[in-house]
Amino acid sequence: MNEYSGLRARVFLRLMCLILAFCLCGSLSPGVMADDGAPEEFLYGDLNADQTLGVEDLTLLAKHVSGWTDPGVFCFPAGDLYYDEVLDLSDLTLLAKLIAGWDLDLPIMPERTIWVIGDSTADQYYIWKNGEKVVQTQSDGRDLMGWGYYLSSYFGEHVKVYNGGSSGDSSISYAGIKNGTARAKYETILQESKPGDWVVIQFGHNDENRKDDYSDSGSLVPDPAHGIDFDWHDADERTCLIDGLDRPSFQAALYYYYVRPLREKGVFVVLASPITRFVSDQTRANFGNPNYSKHVPYANALQDLALECDLPYLPMMETTVEYLTRAKAERGAYAAASLYAFENDARVTYDGTHPSHYGAYVLAGLYADALCERIPWLNQSKRAVPTPFDGVIPAVWAQ
Numbered sequence: 542m543n544e545y546s547g548l549r550a551r552v553f554l555r556l557m558c559l560i561l562a563f564c565l566c567g568s569l570s571p572g573v574m575a576d577d578g579a580p581e582e583f584l585y586g587d588l589n590a591d592q593t594l595g596v597e598d599l600t601l602l603a604k605h606v607s608g609w610t611d612p613g614v615f616c617f618p619a620g621d622l623y624y625d626e627v628l629d630l631s632d633l634t635l636l637a638k639l640i641a642g643w644d645l646d647l648p649i650m651p652e653r654t655i656w657v658i659g660d661s662t663a664d665q666y667y668i669w670k671n672g673e674k675v676v677q678t679q680s681d682g683r684d685l686m687g688w689g690y691y692l693s694s695y696f697g698e699h700v701k702v703y704n705g706g707s708s709g710d711s712s713i714s715y716a717g718i719k720n721g722t723a724r725a726k727y728e729t730i731l732q733e734s735k736p737g738d739w740v741v742i743q744f745g746h747n748d749e750n751r752k753d754d755y756s757d758s759g760s761l762v763p764d765p766a767h768g769i770d771f772d773w774h775d776a777d778e779r780t781c782l783i784d785g786l787d788r789p790s791f792q793a794a795l796y797y798y799y800v801r802p803l804r805e806k807g808v809f810v811v812l813a814s815p816i817t818r819f820v821s822d823q824t825r826a827n828f829g830n831p832n833y834s835k836h837v838p839y840a841n842a843l844q845d846l847a848l849e850c851d852l853p854y855l856p857m858m859e860t861t862v863e864y865l866t867r868a869k870a871e872r873g874a875y876a877a878a879s880l881y882a883f884e885n886d887a888r889v890t891y892d893g894t895h896p897s898h899y900g901a902y903v904l905a906g907l908y909a910d911a912l913c914e915r916i917p918w919l920n921q922s923k924r925a926v927p928t929p930f931d932g933v934i935p936a937v938w939a940q
Contacts, residue, residue, distance in 0.1 A: 663706030679932035688904035695909035736807030745815035745839035813855035814840035821893030829874030
């Protein structure tokens, strides 16, 4: 037995002794049913998902806390009794007390916020009616809305959503990297996000369209050869040579202007690739097909950055390509097209990039699923049944 294995064994034995001490102080039974107030997806403390609380749950948690390489399959959220996204001795102690029958005031699930940073595909849109600025409805204009508007439909009361999507912005203009004047939404997120919150960052649409323009409203390009140059920045100057221009790479800018300042606050950062466009020309045989080739370098850059910085990555390009492909195959090209806004108020042609209201609702569901798959804590507040869509479901989807 090597030194590490011996230490791990000693820690595990101490933890098990602690468990037994708590259990012997109470009336331990084979299992204690969790109360009715537990979240629907799992029972509080039920790591092995057998609908009871017992020694097997304690053993699983003790193995994880003591660093076993393979502690066994278990439900992470059920063991995170203090809602801090860490399984540690405090969770183990509380679980032992619960099984021993102690009368406890349990930790209250904290309210947290998902902050969205992105472009027009995430933004929410307004219109003036009777002198008042109101959110556009499905019947207004060209049926335009971003997925960030509907994300809250998929989460319960403990998760709030701030939609910081900003139409027309790229990674450079949103943070004011060139001219030093950031969007108000960027400043709000940096100032008001709290430790334990999540920030979802999705860029690519506008960066890829203006990749040769390094102006105030321009964009940045990925550097597939070098990724992040962690020696690139200093206190006075944030520049590096990329493509012969004196500008940061897409990855470096995301890191220094988004990821690092947020993580320094204790905020969890999530990177997402851009949603796919679609072929909007109704005269073409491939009408309704995904159109994402320009996205690929940016999706790769975001994934590389996520791996390098140990961040959750949402492959939304791939996810939406698959969804759109399946929609066309099963329901036809106009089912795929109905997920996107019209090109103008005449509502005859499609713009190929921006979601419709129903499309935004569907996309928000895909985002919610991807987030919950990678962030176990969020499963506790994901609605078993989302808030119903408040508009008219397109006929091709209502069948």
